[in-house]
Amino acid sequence: METTQEKHAREQHSHDHNHGRMPIILYFIGLTLSLIALFLNQEYRLLQNSLFLVATISAGYHVIFLEGIRETIEHSRTQHKFTPNSHILMGVAAIGASLIGSFWEGTLLILIFSGAHFLEDYAEGRSKREITKLLKMNPTTARLITSDGKTTIVDVKELKVGDHLQVLNGDQVPIDGIILSGTTSIDESSINGESMPKEKGEGDIVFGSTINGVGTFTMKVTKENKDTVFSKIVQLVNQNQDNQTKASSIIQKFEPKYVTFVLMTIPLFIVLAPALFDWTWSQSIYRGLVLLVAASPCALAAATVSVTLSATSNLAKRGVLSKGSTYLSQLANIQAIAFDKTGTLTKGKPEVTNYYFTDVVNEEDVIDIVVALEKESNHPLARAILNKFESKNQRMIKVENQIGKGLTGEYNGKTYRIGKPTSFKSVSDEFVRKTEEWASEGNTIVYVSENEKVIGIIALMDIPSEHAKATIDYFKKCGIHTALITGDSEMTGQAVGKQLGVDQVIANVMPEDKSKMIKEQMERYGITAMVGDGINDAPALVKADVGIAMGEGTDVAVDVSDLVLMKSDLSKLVKAHKLSLKMNQVIWQNIIFSMFVVAFLITVSLLSLTDIAISVVIHEGSTLVVILNGLRLLKTK
Known part of the structure; x- marks a missing residue:
């Protein structure tokens, strides 16, 4: 029986075998041959056209003839209807240009389209997400x-x-x-x-x-090893990866309809033209091929490439790494966003938020003793207390760390202890009130006692990060549903959620439940993003339409995410969302402009006001305009 890992390895091997470096090598061979042909004069017309023809086949072999035909068959089978892509149209256009003697124009079409395709592949970074680091963490x-x-x-x-x-x-x-x-x-x-x-x-x-x-x-x-909670995290990450459906880009959604329309219209035009325009069959075929070249969307092929590369480059400079332009496009369309708590919306380390010592003790002396006790502990709470308090006088106290009771030490004949509230039998009403008040705000409470009489209380909490509130406010203003999904207690989750103004708080959540919660968010609201930093977030990050990892989080979370916020700065997420909105806007500008150029060329072709050479010049001019428009995003703040 083939395991999921074996299946993944086989599919990955197949993917590498099918693609590899050969398509790039063939493309550059075609590019080199076409440049050589350009420098040949009219005396070598046969050699020149032959080189152009070989260059066309070489540069377009993989993208046009292999991927174009294969993807058209696969998509048509999946959609249960003819679903071509622009690869097919470009191939037909190049063949058409060659048939009417415009070999260079046909080669140029293929070079532009195949080059744009390889650039987009590079920008998308199609590597399969690995979980080897996650597996290594399993005992x-x-x-x-x-x-x-x-x-x-x-x-x-x-x-x-x-x-x-x-x-x-x-x-x-x-285990x-x-x-x-x-x-x-x-x-x-x-x-x-x-x-x-x-x-x-x-x-x-x-x-x-x-x-x-x-x-x-x-x-x-x-539990058996395969049934442990950690094993389920690994299984969920694997399953979610296998079940992922990559969102289509704007062009991918648009191009099949356009290509189908062109492929249906051109033959119909060739058949009807002799009757409608009193042309000969030779004229009709020639004009049909000119029209096919005019309808080839060169600018459309480049409409997204310069935009997405500019956007991803811009964000990289600002500390946001994107594993593909499609994810940026998806980020612009999110209707819901879920956040992990610890290390994402909060700093990930507890800090002292409140403290109180009774009037019957000298506060300075008690703080000296507290510092002396906590110096002997490596507990996160101890580090937080030491960051807050500084001793005035050095106290040498022998400390005993008792699990369940806390830190104990003797000084001047008295026994001092720092421990959780439940470890103390008798507590005054004053401390009970403060405990209830501060605990309801999400704080962890510790008591300080002298001879088992509570004399002080310290409240600690993993407080919200610097940009958390502003980030939540931004997404809420955009009409995007915000949720906090945490493994913490209900009280702690609600306290943090209230501070930040999150729309929904879901607490006491195990890793496998986080993935389910994301699925529910997707079903209820639509396109959903998840922001997290821990191993336990990995299944949810993979499940979400856009997984966003904090750069200082675990390697596993970074590996399985789509976007990475370097330095764990949430303000960068806001910048990424704003730029993704701008990116989609510019893509639509390019699509509309490129289609306007196509419409113009088709019109003048029908009126016999242009030939194939002029069509190609206008095509390439519009492609340049589209590229320059996309490059504007490099400067967008």
Whole structure:
């Protein structure tokens, strides 16, 4: 049975085999031959035309004759109707130009169109998204406790439900399970994106790939390796990639209808012209071919290339990397945008937001003791407290870190402790009120006690990033639905959502649920973007129409996203959306202009006011105008 990974590898190999470098090599051979032919004088007309003909076939072999025919067949089969692309039209136009003796014009059409095609391929960056880094993060070994009480290192794949394991401090939790004995704190950011480690004890659930803190514990395996939460993240990323439907660009939506119209009209014109205009069949065929060349949308072929390359280049200079112009076009059309919380809308690190010490103690002395205690801890909350408070006097205190109780130390015959509120038995109403008030705002609360009597309270929170509020406000003004999707608690999610004015808050969400939530947003609102930074965001980033990663987030999130905001600056997302709107506007300008030129050339061709040489000159002039119009986006702020 072929696995998803094997299928992916086979398809990727096939893709590389079909494309590779050969099309580019053939294109440059054709370009070289056409330049040589241009420098030949009239004495070598036969050689010149032969070189033009070979150049046409060489430069257009892949894009026109292979892709054009193949894609037309594939699209027609999928759509259950004839669905040609402009590749076919360009091929017919080049053949037509050659048949009436205009070999150079036919070659020029192919060179322009094939060149535009290869440039667009380069801009789109069609590489399949890789998840190798995600797979590397999956634990491979575990410490199995054998029946005689000894431990042995085994492959995670060999573990069975019911096995007992030992997890040492600093180790990765190898698989999903439940703690049998011991206490610890675990960094679960790879699963739920939460920046605060969670304290765990007997009976608590643990997840594979999460990072164990300072404690050692034993656990019982409750799921097979293929069924763990982390494995489901990998599976979802794979499935979502396989099921992705790449959005069509504006040109891709427009060109089949135009090409079908031209291919139907030209033969009809050739057949009816002798009766309508009293032409000979020779004149009718000649005029039909001239009309075919006139109708070939050279400018249309270049309508998007200079625009998209300019837009992507402009954004790259401003710290936004795009993996394809189609995603920028999609960004302009979004009706909903969802954000992860930690590290995306927030800074990803807790900060002290409030603190209070009772009047019965000297605040300066208590702060000195708090700093002395926290210096002995590597907990994120400790770093936040140390960033906030500075000791006036150095205190030498021996500190004991007890999981479930917090930090404890003795000074001047008194015992001081910093711990979570639930670890204290008796708390005054004053502290209870402040706890309820600050916790309702999304803060994490810790108490400071002297001989087990609470004397201080410190509130910490992962606060919104600098540009989060302005970014949410911008999208709301654009009429775009905003949502916060987080693995955090309902209280924390709602608190952050309220601060930022987000339309919808969805909390307590596991990675596989994030992907489902994005699907629901797409079904309810339409084109949806997702912004995230963590491993747990990867399935949602792939599922969304536009996945946007914070540049300082995990490599996996960056790998599977469509846009990357370098330096994790949300203000760059606003700039990207504004420029994407401008990009689509300029593309439509180019389409309208190029079609106007085609209409003009068709009209003068029908009136016999032009020949093929003049048509090609006007074609190339309009193509230049289109390119220059697109290049304006390089300067757009």
